[in-house]
Amino acid sequence: MLGITCFCNMFDIFGLLSLISSLVIPVSVCIIAGLVVLTPVFICAARNHFKNKKKSCGEHASTVAFFHPYCNMGGGGERVLWCAIRAIQTRHPAVKIAVYTGDLESSPDEILNRVNQRFNIILPNPVEFIYLRRRQWVEAKMYPYFTLLGQSLGSIILGLEALFSFLPDVYVDSMGYAFTLPLFKYIGCCRTACYVHYPTITSDMLHRVSQRTVAHNNRRLVARSPFLTAGKLLYYRIFSMAYSWAGRCADCVMVNSSWTEDHINDLWKCPLKTHRIYPPCDVNDLKKLPILKQDANKKDKLLKIVSVGQFRPEKDHPLQLRSMYELRQLLPEDLWERVRLTFVGSCRDAEDEQRMRDMSDLCKHLSLENNVEFKVNIPYEELRQELKESVIGLHAMWNEHFGIGVVECMAAGLIMVAHRSGGPRMDIVEEAEGSRNGFLAESEMEYAQTIAAILQLSASSRENICTAARASVDRFSVAEFETGFLRTMQPLLSNS
Numbered sequence: 001m002l003g004i005t006c007f008c009n010m011f012d013i014f015g016l017l018s019l020i021s022s023l024v025i026p027v028s029v030c031i032i033a034g035l036v037v038l039t040p041v042f043i044c045a046a047r048n049h050f051k052n053k054k055k056s057c058g059e060h061a062s063t064v065a066f067f068h069p070y071c072n073m074g075g076g077g078e079r080v081l082w083c084a085i086r087a088i089q090t091r092h093p094a095v096k097i098a099v100y101t102g103d104l105e106s107s108p109d110e111i112l113n114r115v116n117q118r119f120n121i122i123l124p125n126p127v128e129f130i131y132l133r134r135r136q137w138v139e140a141k142m143y144p145y146f147t148l149l150g151q152s153l154g155s156i157i158l159g160l161e162a163l164f165s166f167l168p169d170v171y172v173d174s175m176g177y178a179f180t181l182p183l184f185k186y187i188g189c190c191r192t193a194c195y196v197h198y199p200t201i202t203s204d205m206l207h208r209v210s211q212r213t214v215a216h217n218n219r220r221l222v223a224r225s226p227f228l229t230a231g232k233l234l235y236y237r238i239f240s241m242a243y244s245w246a247g248r249c250a251d252c253v254m255v256n257s258s259w260t261e262d263h264i265n266d267l268w269k270c271p272l273k274t275h276r277i278y279p280p281c282d283v284n285d286l287k288k289l290p291i292l293k294q295d296a297n298k299k300d301k302l303l304k305i306v307s308v309g310q311f312r313p314e315k316d317h318p319l320q321l322r323s324m325y326e327l328r329q330l331l332p333e334d335l336w337e338r339v340r341l342t343f344v345g346s347c348r349d350a351e352d353e354q355r356m357r358d359m360s361d362l363c364k365h366l367s368l369e370n371n372v373e374f375k376v377n378i379p380y381e382e383l384r385q386e387l388k389e390s391v392i393g394l395h396a397m398w399n400e401h402f403g404i405g406v407v408e409c410m411a412a413g414l415i416m417v418a419h420r421s422g423g424p425r426m427d428i429v430e431e432a433e434g435s436r437n438g439f440l441a442e443s444e445m446e447y448a449q450t451i452a453a454i455l456q457l458s459a460s461s462r463e464n465i466c467t468a469a470r471a472s473v474d475r476f477s478v479a480e481f482e483t484g485f486l487r488t489m490q491p492l493l494s495n496s
Protein backbone atom coordinates (compact mmCIF):
# COMPACT_ATOMS: atom_id res chain seq x y z
CA MET A 1 0.00 0.00 0.00
CA LEU A 2 2.70 2.36 1.09
CA GLY A 3 4.80 1.50 -1.94
CA ILE A 4 2.05 2.32 -4.39
CA THR A 5 1.40 5.70 -2.78
CA CYS A 6 5.07 6.52 -3.02
CA PHE A 7 5.07 5.47 -6.64
CA CYS A 8 2.16 7.75 -7.37
CA ASN A 9 3.83 10.59 -5.65
CA MET A 10 7.09 10.09 -7.44
CA PHE A 11 5.69 9.81 -10.96
CA ASP A 12 2.64 11.88 -11.38
CA ILE A 13 0.00 9.48 -12.75
CA PHE A 14 -0.83 11.80 -15.65
CA GLY A 15 2.78 12.02 -16.63
CA LEU A 16 2.88 8.23 -16.82
CA LEU A 17 -0.20 8.14 -19.01
CA SER A 18 1.16 10.72 -21.41
CA LEU A 19 4.44 8.83 -21.54
CA ILE A 20 2.54 5.65 -22.53
CA SER A 21 0.41 7.40 -25.10
CA SER A 22 3.41 9.09 -26.64
CA LEU A 23 4.94 5.62 -27.00
CA VAL A 24 1.83 3.92 -28.40
CA ILE A 25 1.75 5.92 -31.62
CA PRO A 26 5.36 5.37 -32.75
CA VAL A 27 5.21 1.68 -31.76
CA SER A 28 2.03 1.02 -33.73
CA VAL A 29 3.37 2.95 -36.71
CA CYS A 30 6.45 0.72 -36.60
CA ILE A 31 4.33 -2.45 -36.43
CA ILE A 32 2.13 -1.38 -39.34
CA ALA A 33 5.12 -0.28 -41.41
CA GLY A 34 6.82 -3.56 -40.59
CA LEU A 35 3.75 -5.49 -41.75
CA VAL A 36 3.45 -3.42 -44.92
CA VAL A 37 7.08 -4.10 -45.80
CA LEU A 38 7.38 -7.64 -44.50
CA THR A 39 4.17 -9.12 -45.92
CA PRO A 40 5.12 -8.53 -49.59
CA VAL A 41 8.66 -9.72 -48.86
CA PHE A 42 7.27 -12.86 -47.28
CA ILE A 43 4.85 -13.40 -50.18
CA CYS A 44 7.60 -12.96 -52.79
CA ALA A 45 10.00 -15.24 -50.95
CA ALA A 46 7.34 -17.93 -50.48
CA ARG A 47 6.25 -17.61 -54.09
CA ASN A 48 9.81 -18.05 -55.34
CA HIS A 49 10.33 -20.98 -53.04
CA PHE A 50 7.25 -22.73 -54.41
CA LYS A 51 8.09 -21.86 -58.01
CA ASN A 52 11.53 -23.47 -57.70
CA LYS A 53 10.01 -26.49 -56.03
CA LYS A 54 7.62 -26.87 -58.97
CA LYS A 55 10.44 -26.62 -61.52
CA SER A 56 12.58 -29.20 -59.79
CA CYS A 57 9.70 -31.66 -59.82
CA GLY A 58 9.52 -31.27 -63.58
CA GLU A 59 7.99 -34.20 -65.37
CA HIS A 60 6.19 -35.84 -62.47
CA ALA A 61 2.57 -36.77 -62.82
CA SER A 62 0.38 -33.92 -61.73
CA THR A 63 -1.30 -33.72 -58.35
CA VAL A 64 -4.72 -32.49 -57.35
CA ALA A 65 -5.42 -31.55 -53.74
CA PHE A 66 -8.84 -31.05 -52.17
CA PHE A 67 -9.19 -28.72 -49.19
CA HIS A 68 -11.81 -30.40 -47.04
CA PRO A 69 -10.94 -30.02 -43.33
CA TYR A 70 -14.05 -31.98 -42.26
CA CYS A 71 -13.73 -34.81 -44.78
CA ASN A 72 -14.96 -37.47 -42.34
CA MET A 73 -18.34 -35.88 -41.70
CA GLY A 74 -20.51 -38.02 -43.97
CA GLY A 75 -22.87 -35.29 -45.23
CA GLY A 76 -23.90 -34.15 -48.69
CA GLY A 77 -20.74 -32.06 -49.12
CA GLU A 78 -18.61 -35.13 -48.46
CA ARG A 79 -20.50 -37.20 -51.01
CA VAL A 80 -19.54 -34.54 -53.57
CA LEU A 81 -15.89 -34.75 -52.47
CA TRP A 82 -15.57 -38.52 -52.78
CA CYS A 83 -17.53 -38.75 -56.02
CA ALA A 84 -15.26 -36.08 -57.48
CA ILE A 85 -12.14 -37.94 -56.39
CA ARG A 86 -13.43 -41.23 -57.79
CA ALA A 87 -14.22 -39.51 -61.09
CA ILE A 88 -10.69 -38.08 -61.45
CA GLN A 89 -9.02 -41.33 -60.41
CA THR A 90 -11.06 -43.32 -62.89
CA ARG A 91 -10.55 -40.98 -65.83
CA HIS A 92 -6.96 -39.90 -65.04
CA PRO A 93 -5.26 -42.80 -63.22
CA ALA A 94 -1.86 -41.07 -63.30
CA VAL A 95 -3.04 -38.05 -61.34
CA LYS A 96 -2.20 -38.16 -57.64
CA ILE A 97 -4.94 -37.08 -55.25
CA ALA A 98 -4.40 -35.50 -51.87
CA VAL A 99 -6.96 -34.40 -49.29
CA TYR A 100 -6.21 -31.77 -46.65
CA THR A 101 -8.09 -32.81 -43.54
CA GLY A 102 -8.29 -31.79 -39.91
CA ASP A 103 -9.67 -35.14 -38.71
CA LEU A 104 -6.59 -35.92 -36.65
CA GLU A 105 -8.25 -38.74 -34.74
CA SER A 106 -9.10 -40.81 -37.85
CA SER A 107 -6.51 -42.77 -39.80
CA PRO A 108 -6.65 -42.85 -43.61
CA ASP A 109 -8.04 -46.39 -43.51
CA GLU A 110 -10.78 -45.42 -41.09
CA ILE A 111 -11.78 -42.50 -43.28
CA LEU A 112 -11.86 -44.61 -46.45
CA ASN A 113 -13.84 -47.38 -44.74
CA ARG A 114 -16.43 -44.91 -43.64
CA VAL A 115 -16.66 -43.54 -47.17
CA ASN A 116 -17.34 -47.03 -48.35
CA GLN A 117 -20.00 -47.73 -45.71
CA ARG A 118 -21.71 -44.37 -45.82
CA PHE A 119 -21.68 -43.67 -49.56
CA ASN A 120 -20.91 -47.05 -51.04
CA ILE A 121 -17.89 -45.54 -52.80
CA ILE A 122 -14.67 -47.47 -53.32
CA LEU A 123 -11.78 -45.43 -54.67
CA PRO A 124 -9.76 -47.15 -57.39
CA ASN A 125 -6.43 -45.63 -56.26
CA PRO A 126 -4.92 -44.54 -52.96
CA VAL A 127 -5.38 -41.02 -51.63
CA GLU A 128 -2.77 -39.12 -49.67
CA PHE A 129 -4.12 -37.45 -46.55
CA ILE A 130 -2.44 -34.24 -45.41
CA TYR A 131 -3.34 -33.73 -41.76
CA LEU A 132 -3.79 -30.13 -40.61
CA ARG A 133 -3.43 -29.32 -36.91
CA ARG A 134 -4.97 -25.84 -36.89
CA ARG A 135 -8.57 -26.66 -37.72
CA GLN A 136 -9.85 -24.95 -34.58
CA TRP A 137 -9.09 -21.64 -36.31
CA VAL A 138 -12.03 -22.04 -38.66
CA GLU A 139 -14.59 -23.04 -36.03
CA ALA A 140 -17.42 -20.54 -35.49
CA LYS A 141 -17.32 -20.92 -31.72
CA MET A 142 -13.83 -19.34 -31.66
CA TYR A 143 -15.38 -16.05 -32.73
CA PRO A 144 -18.45 -14.91 -30.79
CA TYR A 145 -18.15 -11.51 -32.51
CA PHE A 146 -17.19 -10.82 -36.13
CA THR A 147 -17.67 -14.50 -36.89
CA LEU A 148 -17.46 -14.14 -40.67
CA LEU A 149 -14.22 -12.20 -40.51
CA GLY A 150 -12.76 -14.44 -37.81
CA GLN A 151 -13.50 -17.64 -39.68
CA SER A 152 -12.13 -16.19 -42.88
CA LEU A 153 -8.86 -15.08 -41.30
CA GLY A 154 -8.76 -18.47 -39.59
CA SER A 155 -9.14 -20.20 -42.95
CA ILE A 156 -6.13 -18.22 -44.21
CA ILE A 157 -4.06 -19.59 -41.33
CA LEU A 158 -5.29 -23.11 -42.02
CA GLY A 159 -4.69 -22.56 -45.73
CA LEU A 160 -1.10 -21.48 -45.09
CA GLU A 161 -0.53 -24.61 -43.03
CA ALA A 162 -1.90 -26.64 -45.94
CA LEU A 163 0.23 -24.81 -48.50
CA PHE A 164 3.43 -25.31 -46.54
CA SER A 165 2.64 -29.00 -45.88
CA PHE A 166 1.97 -29.99 -49.45
CA LEU A 167 2.10 -28.17 -52.77
CA PRO A 168 -0.24 -29.51 -55.49
CA ASP A 169 -0.51 -28.56 -59.17
CA VAL A 170 -4.25 -28.11 -58.95
CA TYR A 171 -5.98 -26.91 -55.80
CA VAL A 172 -9.70 -27.48 -55.21
CA ASP A 173 -11.57 -25.92 -52.31
CA SER A 174 -14.60 -28.12 -51.76
CA MET A 175 -15.85 -26.67 -48.47
CA GLY A 176 -16.34 -23.01 -49.30
CA TYR A 177 -13.15 -21.54 -47.82
CA ALA A 178 -12.77 -18.99 -50.62
CA PHE A 179 -9.98 -17.09 -48.86
CA THR A 180 -7.60 -20.00 -49.37
CA LEU A 181 -7.87 -19.59 -53.15
CA PRO A 182 -5.60 -16.50 -53.46
CA LEU A 183 -2.96 -18.23 -51.30
CA PHE A 184 -2.68 -21.21 -53.58
CA LYS A 185 -3.00 -19.15 -56.72
CA TYR A 186 -0.57 -16.31 -55.99
CA ILE A 187 1.83 -17.85 -53.49
CA GLY A 188 1.69 -21.50 -54.49
CA CYS A 189 1.30 -20.77 -58.24
CA CYS A 190 -1.33 -23.52 -58.48
CA ARG A 191 -4.31 -23.72 -60.76
CA THR A 192 -7.39 -23.30 -58.60
CA ALA A 193 -10.99 -24.41 -58.57
CA CYS A 194 -13.78 -24.42 -56.03
CA TYR A 195 -17.12 -26.13 -55.49
CA VAL A 196 -19.57 -23.87 -53.69
CA HIS A 197 -22.52 -25.32 -51.77
CA TYR A 198 -23.47 -22.14 -50.04
CA PRO A 199 -22.14 -18.58 -50.33
CA THR A 200 -20.43 -17.30 -47.15
CA ILE A 201 -22.37 -14.04 -47.31
CA THR A 202 -25.60 -13.46 -49.20
CA SER A 203 -27.51 -10.40 -50.27
CA ASP A 204 -30.31 -11.60 -47.94
CA MET A 205 -27.98 -11.20 -44.96
CA LEU A 206 -27.11 -7.65 -46.01
CA HIS A 207 -30.78 -6.96 -46.56
CA ARG A 208 -31.75 -8.21 -43.09
CA VAL A 209 -29.16 -5.95 -41.49
CA SER A 210 -30.20 -2.89 -43.49
CA GLN A 211 -33.88 -3.56 -42.69
CA ARG A 212 -32.81 -3.91 -39.05
CA THR A 213 -34.52 -7.29 -38.66
CA VAL A 214 -33.47 -9.46 -35.74
CA ALA A 215 -32.07 -12.77 -37.03
CA HIS A 216 -29.44 -15.35 -36.18
CA ASN A 217 -26.86 -13.16 -37.89
CA ASN A 218 -28.20 -9.93 -36.43
CA ARG A 219 -28.49 -9.41 -32.67
CA ARG A 220 -31.29 -7.34 -31.17
CA LEU A 221 -28.75 -4.85 -29.88
CA VAL A 222 -27.46 -4.18 -33.39
CA ALA A 223 -30.91 -4.10 -34.96
CA ARG A 224 -32.08 -1.50 -32.44
CA SER A 225 -29.24 0.94 -32.89
CA PRO A 226 -28.89 2.91 -36.14
CA PHE A 227 -25.23 3.53 -35.36
CA LEU A 228 -24.37 -0.16 -34.92
CA THR A 229 -26.45 -1.04 -37.97
CA ALA A 230 -24.47 1.39 -40.12
CA GLY A 231 -21.23 -0.04 -38.76
CA LYS A 232 -22.34 -3.59 -39.42
CA LEU A 233 -23.44 -2.73 -42.96
CA LEU A 234 -20.03 -1.25 -43.65
CA TYR A 235 -18.39 -4.39 -42.23
CA TYR A 236 -20.57 -6.63 -44.43
CA ARG A 237 -19.93 -4.50 -47.54
CA ILE A 238 -16.16 -4.60 -47.06
CA PHE A 239 -16.32 -8.30 -46.28
CA SER A 240 -18.33 -9.08 -49.40
CA MET A 241 -15.84 -7.13 -51.52
CA ALA A 242 -12.98 -9.18 -50.07
CA TYR A 243 -14.99 -12.41 -50.52
CA SER A 244 -15.71 -11.55 -54.10
CA TRP A 245 -12.04 -10.79 -54.83
CA ALA A 246 -11.01 -14.10 -53.22
CA GLY A 247 -13.64 -16.01 -55.18
CA ARG A 248 -12.49 -14.56 -58.47
CA CYS A 249 -9.05 -16.07 -57.80
CA ALA A 250 -10.51 -19.44 -58.79
CA ASP A 251 -9.77 -20.44 -62.37
CA CYS A 252 -13.00 -22.37 -62.38
CA VAL A 253 -16.03 -22.09 -60.11
CA MET A 254 -18.61 -24.83 -59.64
CA VAL A 255 -21.92 -24.27 -57.83
CA ASN A 256 -24.40 -26.86 -56.59
CA SER A 257 -27.74 -25.32 -57.67
CA SER A 258 -29.45 -22.40 -59.38
CA TRP A 259 -29.94 -20.72 -56.02
CA THR A 260 -26.23 -20.80 -55.25
CA GLU A 261 -25.42 -19.83 -58.84
CA ASP A 262 -27.58 -16.70 -58.61
CA HIS A 263 -25.90 -15.61 -55.40
CA ILE A 264 -22.37 -16.35 -56.59
CA ASN A 265 -22.95 -14.50 -59.86
CA ASP A 266 -24.28 -11.62 -57.84
CA LEU A 267 -21.17 -11.50 -55.63
CA TRP A 268 -18.27 -12.77 -57.71
CA LYS A 269 -19.48 -11.52 -61.09
CA CYS A 270 -17.61 -14.07 -63.17
CA PRO A 271 -20.47 -15.95 -64.88
CA LEU A 272 -18.24 -17.21 -67.71
CA LYS A 273 -16.16 -19.40 -65.47
CA THR A 274 -19.05 -20.38 -63.20
CA HIS A 275 -20.62 -23.77 -63.90
CA ARG A 276 -23.67 -25.34 -62.32
CA ILE A 277 -22.89 -28.96 -61.43
CA TYR A 278 -25.67 -30.58 -59.42
CA PRO A 279 -24.40 -32.76 -56.60
CA PRO A 280 -24.80 -36.51 -57.10
CA CYS A 281 -28.04 -37.95 -55.68
CA ASP A 282 -28.43 -41.69 -55.41
CA VAL A 283 -31.62 -42.07 -57.45
CA ASN A 284 -30.88 -45.38 -59.17
CA ASP A 285 -32.27 -47.59 -56.42
CA LEU A 286 -35.56 -45.68 -56.25
CA LYS A 287 -35.89 -45.71 -60.03
CA LYS A 288 -36.13 -49.49 -59.86
CA LEU A 289 -39.48 -49.35 -58.04
CA PRO A 290 -42.39 -50.22 -60.31
CA ILE A 291 -44.73 -47.37 -61.20
CA LEU A 292 -48.05 -47.87 -59.46
CA LYS A 293 -50.86 -48.41 -61.92
CA GLN A 294 -53.66 -47.09 -59.75
CA ASP A 295 -57.05 -46.55 -61.21
CA ALA A 296 -59.20 -43.97 -59.46
CA ASN A 297 -62.28 -45.87 -60.58
CA LYS A 298 -61.33 -49.07 -58.80
CA LYS A 299 -63.47 -48.76 -55.74
CA ASP A 300 -61.49 -50.52 -53.05
CA LYS A 301 -57.92 -49.19 -53.42
CA LEU A 302 -56.47 -46.54 -51.17
CA LEU A 303 -55.15 -43.41 -52.88
CA LYS A 304 -52.01 -42.64 -50.97
CA ILE A 305 -50.26 -39.31 -50.74
CA VAL A 306 -46.90 -39.16 -49.03
CA SER A 307 -45.03 -36.20 -47.55
CA VAL A 308 -41.42 -36.84 -46.60
CA GLY A 309 -39.58 -34.40 -44.35
CA GLN A 310 -38.36 -33.78 -40.84
CA PHE A 311 -40.89 -32.30 -38.45
CA ARG A 312 -39.35 -28.86 -38.67
CA PRO A 313 -41.36 -25.63 -38.88
CA GLU A 314 -40.09 -24.66 -42.35
CA LYS A 315 -41.55 -27.87 -43.84
CA ASP A 316 -44.96 -26.26 -43.28
CA HIS A 317 -47.05 -29.24 -42.24
CA PRO A 318 -50.02 -27.01 -41.34
CA LEU A 319 -50.26 -25.82 -44.96
CA GLN A 320 -50.41 -29.45 -46.06
CA LEU A 321 -53.18 -30.23 -43.57
CA ARG A 322 -55.21 -27.20 -44.59
CA SER A 323 -54.84 -28.28 -48.21
CA MET A 324 -56.31 -31.65 -47.26
CA TYR A 325 -59.19 -29.85 -45.61
CA GLU A 326 -59.85 -27.97 -48.85
CA LEU A 327 -59.43 -31.15 -50.86
CA ARG A 328 -62.26 -32.74 -48.91
CA GLN A 329 -64.63 -30.05 -50.15
CA LEU A 330 -63.60 -30.75 -53.75
CA LEU A 331 -63.93 -34.54 -53.85
CA PRO A 332 -67.02 -36.75 -53.82
CA GLU A 333 -67.41 -38.50 -50.45
CA ASP A 334 -66.54 -42.03 -51.66
CA LEU A 335 -63.34 -40.82 -53.29
CA TRP A 336 -62.35 -38.78 -50.24
CA GLU A 337 -62.72 -41.82 -48.01
CA ARG A 338 -59.99 -43.57 -49.95
CA VAL A 339 -57.48 -40.71 -49.74
CA ARG A 340 -54.67 -41.14 -47.18
CA LEU A 341 -51.93 -38.63 -46.48
CA THR A 342 -48.90 -40.12 -44.72
CA PHE A 343 -46.30 -37.89 -43.12
CA VAL A 344 -42.97 -39.68 -43.00
CA GLY A 345 -40.19 -37.95 -41.15
CA SER A 346 -37.77 -37.88 -38.31
CA CYS A 347 -37.91 -36.03 -35.02
CA ARG A 348 -34.52 -34.84 -33.88
CA ASP A 349 -35.47 -33.45 -30.49
CA ALA A 350 -38.27 -32.75 -28.03
CA GLU A 351 -39.28 -29.64 -29.97
CA ASP A 352 -39.89 -31.70 -33.10
CA GLU A 353 -41.95 -34.19 -31.09
CA GLN A 354 -44.07 -31.40 -29.67
CA ARG A 355 -44.58 -30.06 -33.17
CA MET A 356 -45.71 -33.46 -34.35
CA ARG A 357 -48.25 -33.71 -31.52
CA ASP A 358 -49.53 -30.22 -32.39
CA MET A 359 -49.94 -31.41 -35.92
CA SER A 360 -52.05 -34.38 -34.96
CA ASP A 361 -54.20 -32.04 -32.83
CA LEU A 362 -54.66 -29.83 -35.86
CA CYS A 363 -55.69 -32.96 -37.75
CA LYS A 364 -58.49 -33.65 -35.26
CA HIS A 365 -59.48 -30.02 -35.31
CA LEU A 366 -59.93 -30.17 -39.08
CA SER A 367 -61.51 -33.66 -38.71
CA LEU A 368 -58.93 -35.27 -40.91
CA GLU A 369 -57.82 -37.94 -38.44
CA ASN A 370 -59.19 -40.77 -40.58
CA ASN A 371 -57.30 -39.60 -43.65
CA VAL A 372 -53.94 -38.64 -42.20
CA GLU A 373 -51.28 -40.73 -40.51
CA PHE A 374 -47.85 -40.05 -39.06
CA LYS A 375 -44.84 -42.34 -39.39
CA VAL A 376 -41.93 -41.15 -37.31
CA ASN A 377 -38.32 -42.33 -37.51
CA ILE A 378 -39.12 -45.36 -39.65
CA PRO A 379 -36.28 -47.36 -41.28
CA TYR A 380 -35.35 -46.79 -44.91
CA GLU A 381 -36.98 -50.04 -46.08
CA GLU A 382 -40.34 -48.94 -44.74
CA LEU A 383 -39.98 -45.52 -46.36
CA ARG A 384 -39.25 -47.25 -49.63
CA GLN A 385 -42.41 -49.34 -49.22
CA GLU A 386 -44.39 -46.19 -48.51
CA LEU A 387 -43.05 -44.55 -51.70
CA LYS A 388 -43.88 -47.67 -53.64
CA GLU A 389 -47.54 -47.61 -52.56
CA SER A 390 -48.15 -43.90 -53.04
CA VAL A 391 -49.44 -42.01 -56.06
CA ILE A 392 -48.69 -38.43 -55.09
CA GLY A 393 -45.81 -36.76 -53.26
CA LEU A 394 -46.40 -33.57 -51.31
CA HIS A 395 -43.85 -30.83 -50.52
CA ALA A 396 -44.69 -27.46 -48.97
CA MET A 397 -41.49 -25.79 -47.83
CA TRP A 398 -41.14 -22.20 -48.99
CA ASN A 399 -37.89 -21.29 -50.74
CA GLU A 400 -36.06 -24.55 -50.14
CA HIS A 401 -32.61 -24.24 -51.70
CA PHE A 402 -32.90 -27.50 -53.49
CA GLY A 403 -35.22 -30.28 -52.34
CA ILE A 404 -33.57 -33.66 -52.53
CA GLY A 405 -36.76 -35.17 -51.10
CA VAL A 406 -38.66 -33.95 -54.14
CA VAL A 407 -36.10 -35.57 -56.45
CA GLU A 408 -36.34 -38.86 -54.56
CA CYS A 409 -40.13 -38.97 -54.80
CA MET A 410 -39.94 -38.31 -58.54
CA ALA A 411 -37.36 -41.06 -58.94
CA ALA A 412 -39.72 -43.42 -57.11
CA GLY A 413 -42.42 -42.74 -59.72
CA LEU A 414 -44.68 -40.40 -57.74
CA ILE A 415 -46.41 -37.33 -59.10
CA MET A 416 -45.05 -34.38 -57.14
CA VAL A 417 -46.94 -31.35 -55.94
CA ALA A 418 -44.21 -29.03 -54.69
CA HIS A 419 -44.07 -25.46 -53.48
CA ARG A 420 -43.77 -22.85 -56.22
CA SER A 421 -40.50 -21.32 -54.99
CA GLY A 422 -36.80 -22.04 -54.53
CA GLY A 423 -35.19 -25.19 -55.88
CA PRO A 424 -38.36 -27.10 -56.82
CA ARG A 425 -39.36 -24.22 -59.09
CA MET A 426 -35.89 -23.31 -60.41
CA ASP A 427 -34.23 -26.70 -60.73
CA ILE A 428 -36.61 -29.62 -60.42
CA VAL A 429 -40.23 -29.29 -61.54
CA GLU A 430 -41.02 -28.54 -65.17
CA GLU A 431 -44.62 -27.46 -65.81
CA ALA A 432 -44.69 -26.71 -69.55
CA GLU A 433 -47.26 -28.87 -71.32
CA GLY A 434 -45.54 -31.65 -73.22
CA SER A 435 -42.62 -31.83 -70.81
CA ARG A 436 -44.53 -31.69 -67.55
CA ASN A 437 -42.88 -33.77 -64.83
CA GLY A 438 -44.87 -32.58 -61.83
CA PHE A 439 -46.92 -29.75 -60.36
CA LEU A 440 -46.28 -26.59 -58.35
CA ALA A 441 -48.64 -24.90 -55.95
CA GLU A 442 -48.61 -22.08 -53.46
CA SER A 443 -51.88 -21.59 -51.56
CA GLU A 444 -53.85 -24.34 -49.82
CA MET A 445 -56.63 -23.93 -52.38
CA GLU A 446 -54.16 -24.38 -55.22
CA TYR A 447 -52.70 -27.47 -53.57
CA ALA A 448 -56.17 -28.95 -53.12
CA GLN A 449 -57.20 -28.27 -56.72
CA THR A 450 -53.97 -29.73 -58.05
CA ILE A 451 -54.30 -32.92 -56.00
CA ALA A 452 -57.94 -33.30 -57.04
CA ALA A 453 -56.94 -32.85 -60.69
CA ILE A 454 -54.19 -35.48 -60.39
CA LEU A 455 -56.57 -37.98 -58.80
CA GLN A 456 -58.87 -37.54 -61.76
CA LEU A 457 -56.20 -37.80 -64.46
CA SER A 458 -56.47 -40.64 -66.94
CA ALA A 459 -54.11 -43.54 -66.38
CA SER A 460 -52.15 -42.69 -69.51
CA SER A 461 -51.58 -39.02 -68.68
CA ARG A 462 -50.53 -40.04 -65.22
CA GLU A 463 -48.04 -42.48 -66.62
CA ASN A 464 -46.65 -39.85 -69.00
CA ILE A 465 -45.93 -37.52 -66.12
CA CYS A 466 -44.28 -40.29 -64.08
CA THR A 467 -42.08 -41.28 -66.98
CA ALA A 468 -41.05 -37.68 -67.60
CA ALA A 469 -40.32 -37.24 -63.90
CA ARG A 470 -38.13 -40.32 -63.78
CA ALA A 471 -36.20 -39.30 -66.86
CA SER A 472 -35.69 -35.78 -65.54
CA VAL A 473 -34.05 -36.86 -62.28
CA ASP A 474 -31.12 -38.23 -64.27
CA ARG A 475 -29.88 -34.63 -64.26
CA PHE A 476 -29.07 -35.22 -60.60
CA SER A 477 -27.50 -38.65 -60.98
CA VAL A 478 -23.97 -39.69 -60.09
CA ALA A 479 -23.12 -40.23 -63.77
CA GLU A 480 -24.27 -36.74 -64.71
CA PHE A 481 -22.22 -35.25 -61.86
CA GLU A 482 -19.09 -37.09 -62.95
CA THR A 483 -19.41 -36.02 -66.56
CA GLY A 484 -20.02 -32.39 -65.62
CA PHE A 485 -17.25 -32.28 -63.05
CA LEU A 486 -14.64 -33.82 -65.37
CA ARG A 487 -15.64 -31.58 -68.26
CA THR A 488 -15.25 -28.49 -66.08
CA MET A 489 -11.93 -29.61 -64.59
CA GLN A 490 -10.46 -30.73 -67.92
CA PRO A 491 -8.70 -27.43 -68.74
CA LEU A 492 -6.99 -27.49 -65.33
CA LEU A 493 -5.95 -31.12 -65.54
CA SER A 494 -4.63 -31.22 -69.09
CA ASN A 495 -1.24 -29.96 -70.37
CA SER A 496 0.27 -29.97 -66.90
Ligand SMILES: *[C@@H]1O[C@H](CO)[C@@H](O)[C@H](O)[C@H]1NC(C)=O
Residues within 6 Å of the ligand: 076, 197, 198, 256, 257, 260, 278, 279, 401, 402, 403, 404
Ligand atom coordinates in the same frame (compact mmCIF):
# COMPACT_ATOMS: atom_id res chain seq x y z
C1 LIG B 1 -26.39 -27.00 -52.04
O1 LIG B 1 -25.85 -26.87 -50.76
C2 LIG B 1 -26.71 -26.31 -49.79
C3 LIG B 1 -25.95 -26.16 -48.51
O2 LIG B 1 -25.42 -27.36 -48.08
C4 LIG B 1 -27.96 -27.18 -49.63
O3 LIG B 1 -28.86 -26.55 -48.75
C5 LIG B 1 -28.61 -27.40 -50.97
O4 LIG B 1 -29.66 -28.31 -50.83
C6 LIG B 1 -27.58 -27.94 -51.94
N1 LIG B 1 -28.15 -28.08 -53.26
C7 LIG B 1 -28.25 -29.25 -53.86
C8 LIG B 1 -28.67 -29.21 -55.27
O5 LIG B 1 -28.00 -30.31 -53.28
